[in-house]
Amino acid sequence: MRKIDEYKALLKARLSEKRYYHSLCVADEAKRLAEKYGADKDKAYLAGLLHDITKNASKEEHFEIFEKFNISLNEIEMNAEKLWHAISGAAYIENYLFINDYEIIDAVRYHTTAKENMSLLSKILYLADFTSSDRDYPDVDVMRQKVDISLDGAFVYALTYSVKDLADMGKAIHIDTVKAYNQAVMKGKANGQ
Numbered sequence: 001m002r003k004i005d006e007y008k009a010l011l012k013a014r015l016s017e018k019r020y021y022h023s024l025c026v027a028d029e030a031k032r033l034a035e036k037y038g039a040d041k042d043k044a045y046l047a048g049l050l051h052d053i054t055k056n057a058s059k060e061e062h063f064e065i066f067e068k069f070n071i072s073l074n075e076i077e078m079n080a081e082k083l084w085h086a087i088s089g090a091a092y093i094e095n096y097l098f099i100n101d102y103e104i105i106d107a108v109r110y111h112t113t114a115k116e117n118m119s120l121l122s123k124i125l126y127l128a129d130f131t132s133s134d135r136d137y138p139d140v141d142v143m144r145q146k147v148d149i150s151l152d153g154a155f156v157y158a159l160t161y162s163v164k165d166l167a168d169m170g171k172a173i174h175i176d177t178v179k180a181y182n183q184a185v186m187k188g189k190a191n192g193q
Contacts (some may be wrong), residue, residue: 007049007097015056023052025132026125033124037151040121047107047125050093055085062088069095076172083174086112114159114180123155130158156184 011020030048034041054062059081065088066073077083090109093099107125110118114126131144131154139161147154159181166173 004046004049007046010097011049011053014053019052019055022132022134023049025134026051026128029132030124030128033128033147033151034121036148037120037124039124043101043104043121044124044128046099047104047121048128050097050099050104051089051108051111051125051129052085053108054088054092057085057088065091074175076174080172080174083112086110110176113174113176114155114162115176116179116183118180120151123151127151127154127158130154130161152184152188156181156188159184 008024011023015023027045027048030044031041033039034044054065057065062084065071069091071087071091073084073087077087086109090105093108094105099105103119103121106119107122110122111125111129115122118126127143127147131140131147143154143157143161146157159177162177163173163181166177
């Protein structure tokens with residue numbers, strides 16, 4: 001595997017300055033959450049660093065990756081350009097950077113939609129992307145408080161925020177997000193939350 005400095009140089013070349021800074025912030029937050037919740041901090045840092053590797057890619061590059069690696073987008077994904085980078089990014093890190101750690105690939109793949117049965121690392125990346133120091137959306141302070149109290153509680157809060165936000169904008173909600181939300185809420189109820 002490459003050294004972190006090589007990945008940073010690659011990201012600097014591929015991303016806008018703002019997106020590169022965001023990637024560094026997410027990597028730091030993912031590492032912090034991994035240390036707090038008992039995940040592998042090096043994997044968390046790397047997943048955070050690389051999670052947006054194709055965020056600034058052109059439509060052509062996304063579809064070149066999808067075609068080359070036989071990735072079929074469903075109707076919601078096809079019409080939600082904001083989701084493409086998670087799908088192409090996972091394929092990119094696996095096939096161009098030769099990272100063969102399934103946990104890292106899966107975390108990158110689902111950092112936008114979430115899904116059922118997410119690993120600890122995947123939840124950490126999903127939440128680190130919400131709570132990194134560069135984020136400034138309404139409710140970010142509440143989200144940061146929640147993530148320091150309970151990973152699962154923060155996960156439900158983040159999913160609820162996403163579902164409501166998409167519904168308020170009249171956008172389709174990815175089935176993976178719906179399933180993740182339902183599972184997280186049911187788990188919370190089962191645990192008396």
